Amino acid sequence: MTDWTDPDTFAQALEQVETKEKGNCFEDFEEGDIIEHDPGLTLTQFGNEQWMGQTLNHDPAYWRTDAAEARGFEEPPVHPDYLTAATLGITVEDLSEKGGYFLGRTDVRFPGTPVYTGTELHVESEVVNRATSSSRPEYGIVSWRTRGKDAETGEVLCSYERTNMIPRRDPVATDGSGTAAAEEDDEPELPEEFITPEGGYFEDFVAALEEADDENAAVAYRHERGRTQDDVTVASLPLATLNTAKQHHNVDVMSDSPSGDIVTYGDVTRSTALGHARSDEQTWREVGFDDESFHTFVAVGDTVYAFTRVLEAEDDASSDEAGTVTFEHIAFNQDDEPVYSGTRTAEIRKRSN
């Protein structure tokens, strides 16, 4: 009788059988398709705290009841970064498990927040755009509008539009115009002076912007903290959001990819950088995120740092205790290479209250 576990026999069998594939290719997506994602996730206190702890999001309002109540929450809520990452994680099996790159995301909003632990998440996506990549014939570029809903009430808790490169089944001929355009580099134009706000309250950002307005200056500074990526941040955190992208947990497959190794989930990279930035401000509420881009890979051993530019401040918020500030945050690695950038609008506490 044939011993199927004999290494030579098994190698032959493996060569001849079909692989039951996971995920979808570019050709499988049509504009207007609605995809109901089967996986679901209960937003637990453990999941929330594991995410926040590992990404250095240590704002007490998300950890302690008295601090939560002082900020108008009933109890420590689910952190918006964990909610965003969990909403995306659930979609990966259908949208991006095949591989490819998470390029960016915009219009990240939280219409149903605050969200409390114990909420069950049900997620759906709509294909809003599919395009040929002019630089990479083996990929297409797909954008989806995704909505993470309270499974019980149907209320939308988190919504955004995300764009990925998705492998094609059949590569196409391209004109390479994307590559040519990328080579046209503008001369960098930096201001003469960089101003750092004195503190982390709304008034500090207003004062710094006013000072910058009088001069050829920008309100821009770096944050001291860094977080070196390890097995927990690279493999465990995405799996805890049901993110099945092989980029984060299959070293065997990834050894043969451009990064040569598993890479950090984009949401871990950005949340870590945002955690560094938030540790230097008095956050009241997160409002939204736009124009997020992932510029290069982050892998085990890389360290994620953060840089902030303050764009505007407006004395208008959901509470008299805060004003609204728009930031550009740039995450960068130990070689000072930008790995993520995006704008963030957040309500920031006023000092006078």
Ligand SMILES: CC(C)(COP(=O)(O)OP(=O)(O)OC[C@H]1O[C@@H](n2cnc3c(N)ncnc32)[C@H](O)[C@@H]1OP(=O)(O)O)[C@@H](O)C(=O)NCCC(=O)NCCSC(=O)C[C@H](O)C(=O)O
């Ligand atoms: C992906 C890269 C390797 C590409 O780099 P580069 O070769 O320099 O090309 P371009 O920057 O010109 O971009 C290539 C094409 O993609 C389009 N693009 C780029 N960004 C966006 C965006 N935000 N929205 C829409 N389209 C975008 C460009 O226009 C180009 O188009 P074309 O010319 O027609 O081809 C490099 O950027 C890279 O390595 N990025 C890092 C990717 C990454 O690490 N992402 C996070 C980790 S992976 C992940 O989290 C997966 C996740 O779990 C999931 O499942 O989504």
